[in-house]
Amino acid sequence: MHPAPPVIAFTTLSGLGFGLLFFLGLGLPAVTGWVAFIFYAIAYALAVGGLLASTLHLGRPERAWKAFSQWRSSWLSREGCCAVVALLTMGLYAIGAIFLETHWPFLGALGAALSIATVFTTSMIYAQLRTVPRWNMIPLTPALFLTLSLAGGALLAGQESKATGLLVLAGLTLLAYWHQGDRAFDTSGTTIASATGLGTRGQVRAFEPPHTGTNYLLREFVHQLGRKHAARLRVIGFVLAIVLPLLCLALPVGGLALKHALAGLAVLSHIIGVACTRWLFFAEAEHVVGLYYGKR
Amino acid sequence: MTDLPTETTRKMGLVIDLDTCVGCHACVISCKGWNTENYGAPLSDQDAYGADPSGTFLNRVHSYEVQPEACGTDPAHAAQLIHFPKSCLHCEDAPCVTVCPTGASYKRVEDGIVLVNESDCIGCGLCAWSCPYGARELDLAAGVMKKCTLCVDRIYNENLPEEDRVPACVRTCPAGARHFGDLGDPTSDVSQLVAERGGMDLMPEQGTKPVNKYLPPRPKDTLAAQGMEQGAGDIDLLAPLLAPVTEEAGGFLGWLDRALDKLPGGQS
Ligand code: SF4
Ligand code: SF4
Ligand code: SF4
Numbered sequence: 001m002h003p004a005p006p007v008i009a010f011t012t013l014s015g016l017g018f019g020l021l022f023f024l025g026l027g028l029p030a031v032t033g034w035v036a037f038i039f040y041a042i043a044y045a046l047a048v049g050g051l052l053a054s055t056l057h058l059g060r061p062e063r064a065w066k067a068f069s070q071w072r073s074s075w076l077s078r079e080g081c082c083a084v085v086a087l088l089t090m091g092l093y094a095i096g097a098i099f100l101e102t103h104w105p106f107l108g109a110l111g112a113a114l115s116i117a118t119v120f121t122t123s124m125i126y127a128q129l130r131t132v133p134r135w136n137m138i139p140l141t142p143a144l145f146l147t148l149s150l151a152g153g154a155l156l157a158g159q160e161s162k163a164t165g166l167l168v169l170a171g172l173t174l175l176a177y178w179h180q181g182d183r184a185f186d187t188s189g190t191t192i193a194s195a196t197g198l199g200t201r202g203q204v205r206a207f208e209p210p211h212t213g214t215n216y217l218l219r220e221f222v223h224q225l226g227r228k229h230a231a232r233l234r235v236i237g238f239v240l241a242i243v244l245p246l247l248c249l250a251l252p253v254g255g256l257a258l259k260h261a262l263a264g265l266a267v268l269s270h271i272i273g274v275a276c277t278r279w280l281f282f283a284e285a286e287h288v289v290g291l292y293y294g295k296r
Numbered sequence: 297m298t299d300l301p302t303e304t305t306r307k308m309g310l311v312i313d314l315d316t317c318v319g320c321h322a323c324v325i326s327c328k329g330w331n332t333e334n335y336g337a338p339l340s341d342q343d344a345y346g347a348d349p350s351g352t353f354l355n356r357v358h359s360y361e362v363q364p365e366a367c368g369t370d371p372a373h374a375a376q377l378i379h380f381p382k383s384c385l386h387c388e389d390a391p392c393v394t395v396c397p398t399g400a401s402y403k404r405v406e407d408g409i410v411l412v413n414e415s416d417c418i419g420c421g422l423c424a425w426s427c428p429y430g431a432r433e434l435d436l437a438a439g440v441m442k443k444c445t446l447c448v449d450r451i452y453n454e455n456l457p458e459e460d461r462v463p464a465c466v467r468t469c470p471a472g473a474r475h476f477g478d479l480g481d482p483t484s485d486v487s488q489l490v491a492e493r494g495g496m497d498l499m500p501e502q503g504t505k506p507v508n509k510y511l512p513p514r515p516k517d518t519l520a521a522q523g524m525e526q527g528a529g530d531i532d533l534l535a536p537l538l539a540p541v542t543e544e545a546g547g548f549l550g551w552l553d554r555a556l557d558k559l560p561g562g563q564s
Contacts, residue, residue, distance in 0.1 A: 001425075057420070057421075058418050058419050058420050058439075059417070059418065059419015059420075059421070059434055059438070059439025059440055059441075060417065060418050060419045060439045060440060061418070063398070063416070063417075064418055066397075066398040066399075066416055066418060067397035067398050067418060067420070068397075069397075069398060069399055070396060070398060070399050072299060073299050073393075073394045073395075073396075074394065074395055074396055074397045074422075075395070076396075076397040076420065076422055077398075080397065125422070128395070128426075129391075129395075129425055129426055130391065130426075130428070130503065131391075131425065131428045131502070132425070188501075189501045190499055190501055190502065192360075194498075194500070194501055195428075195498060195499050196360055196378075196380060196498070197496040197497070197498055197510055197512065198314075198360060198362050198378060198512070198513075201362050201364060201376070201512075201513075202362045202363045202364035202373075202375075202376075203362065203363040204360050204361070205361045205362075205363070206358065206359075207359045207360055207377060208358070209358065210324070210356035210357050210358055211350075211353075211356070213348060213349050213350050214348070214350050215350050215351070215353070215356075215433070216350075216352065216424075216433040216434055216436070217433065220421065220424065220425075220434075221425075221430070287425070288428045288499070288502070289427075289428060289429065289430035292358055292382065292429075292430060293358075
């Protein structure tokens with residue numbers, strides 16, 4: 001699949017933003033006033049920024065509002081609805097925290113649940129697609145999105161012990177996702193033989209593509225460029241997203257300033273690392289339509 | 297809502313005969329011709345006369361080579377080239393419809409045709425992601441999703457002569473490799489053709505339940521095998537046709553032939 005920057009930015013940033021909102025909704029940390037303002041500003045910048053980035057990916061962004069209508073059948077529509085309701089609920093909760101110095105625990109819990117549900121709906125947009133075996137792994141794909149979002153949220157919320165545990169969990173999920181994903185296409189049962197229905201007659205080989213040039217399908221679904229760097233990028237992504245933040249958290253340092261600097265480094269490294277693994281999430285995903293072109 | 301209808305009254309679709317398709321691409325051209333001028337946004341091209349041309353097509357013809365396995369009685373079976381037209385299969389369980397967030401993609405209850413309402417489409421591309429067959433293409437100029445409409449603006453069009461009320465590709469195919477009809481009616485011509493020839497689904501494991509069916513190629517290349525059975529090895533198919541019809545020339549040329557023969561030194 002073509003690793004389109006808007007989609008990578010969207011899943012990375014809004015995942016982190018909603019992860020942070022989840023912890024804020026639970027009162028972790030139970031901040032008020034100016035401090036709360038900064039926390040919520042970061043969370044909303046990430047969540048809303050990600051959502052806006054995703055609209056850049058649309059052919060007709062001016063009609064994006066129409067996407068709220070099909071929540072009964074479409075995960076993409078559910079995601080849009082869920083995101084808006086989560087942002088509104090947490091917005092109300094934030095007003096209480098920032099201006100009234102009060103926390104409404106029920107509203108916060110509801111907002112937290114909606115925030116994490118939004119991440120789940122995002123993951124299901126990909127996980128539902130049978131046409132992309134590497135994504136069509138339930139529960140691994142949703143687990144990957146959820147653990148990364150929670151780990152990033154905990155890091156941003158300064159919940160050190162929780163962040164450590166969640167980072168380890170996210171790291172393990174990522175490894176499992178890669179391990180199983182590498183086998184997904186071959187075990188999906190879709191081959192050039194089933195695609196053409198000619199498999200019983202012999203070995204099928206794509207002889208001539210429909211056109212000498214490229215097309216939308218090849219550009220969108222058969223992204224082979226850069227896959228050769230996949231192994232290296234996995235290591236880089238894993239180190240930046242998981243290992244380095246874990247080290248930053250584990251280092252026994254004294255000064256508050258140093259501690260904050262390390263926390264900042266952990267967050268930054270985590271964001272870049274997650275973006276890197278998200279790039280791989282798309283670039284490594286193979287769509288079955290490639291089979292018609294004799295490609296993967 | 298883009299829920300799928302539980303049942304459609306009819307299941308209109310195509311039956312494509314892989315045995316007779318000669319890969320001429322006439323259906324590709326007539327499809328693009330009709331559909332760029334009629335239903336919805338035109339099918340745009342990018343850099344059409346430049347170095348890297350590409351464009352939106354609703355029907356594309358692939359070609360595959362099938363190499364049968366060697367076996368004892370048939371150690372060197374010839375490979376077969378199969379031309380393979382592909383357009384939307386108007387699936388009964390169309391994933392492209394249910395993933396659509398706007399309701400722009402829908403399946404009609406009356407005839408099962410899968411269509412895109414272009415004024416609702418936001419061009420998110422998710423429906424194309426969900427289609428295993430590559431039947432949907434996002435038009436780069438219009439920013440909306442394009443797909444085969446089964447020429448919905450031809451098949452019911454009373455302004456067209458009756459013989460033209462079939463999809464453009466079906467009407468144009470010089471080989472008669474494309475058939476159009478109601479696959480939900482077991483007595484229809486297309487259903488009988490499918491039953492007779494063992495029509496098949498593409499990627500049945502994807503669970504889309506395509507309406508369009510493909511007729512498998514009939515076995516070919518048996519002449520060489522026959523030759524081998526007779527111990528004749530390679531036989532020349534055309535040899536009998538090239539044998540002279542008559543040894544004796546008649547008419548004027550015959551007279552000339554004989555006259556020249558009579559001249560001294562004529563008959564060698
Ligand atoms: S062939 Fe593709 S576009 Fe057509 S109905 Fe089936 S899934 Fe949808
Ligand atoms: S591209 Fe258009 S038709 Fe396809 S899923 Fe998106 S909104 Fe629906
Ligand atoms: S027009 Fe007919 S013979 Fe030519 S490529 Fe299309 S289906 Fe095949």
